[in-house]
Amino acid sequence: MQLSLLLEHFSNNINQFAYQYIAALDSRVKEVLAINDDLAEFYSSAFEFSEDCLDILIKHRSQKTKAVKLLSVYENIDNYLSWYTEQNILHLLVSH
Numbered sequence: 001m002q003l004s005l006l007l008e009h010f011s012n013n014i015n016q017f018a019y020q021y022i023a024a025l026d027s028r029v030k031e032v033l034a035i036n037d038d039l040a041e042f043y044s045s046a047f048e049f050s051e052d053c054l055d056i057l058i059k060h061r062s063q064k065t066k067a068v069k070l071l072s073v074y075e076n077i078d079n080y081l082s083w084y085t086e087q088n089i090l091h092l093l094v095s096h
Contacts, residue, residue, distance in 0.1 A: 046092045
């Protein structure tokens, strides 16, 4: 019983983090894509965006769980966030 509560609590927390990260990422991508008149500003903002994403993902990975039962939940979220971030960075690059 205790383990199932721990797993549920961990899953809820990491899913909330993922949701907030994705919401912020989507908002920032829209801001960067709205820069149309200055190509240098666009690429500077896109670079800053990618650096910010990298910093957040590095901090997230520094909090990796050591509990074997929770590791698969963590790894699934981490893989999804990495993929989602990569797709959005590529989207920025091909849009201009």
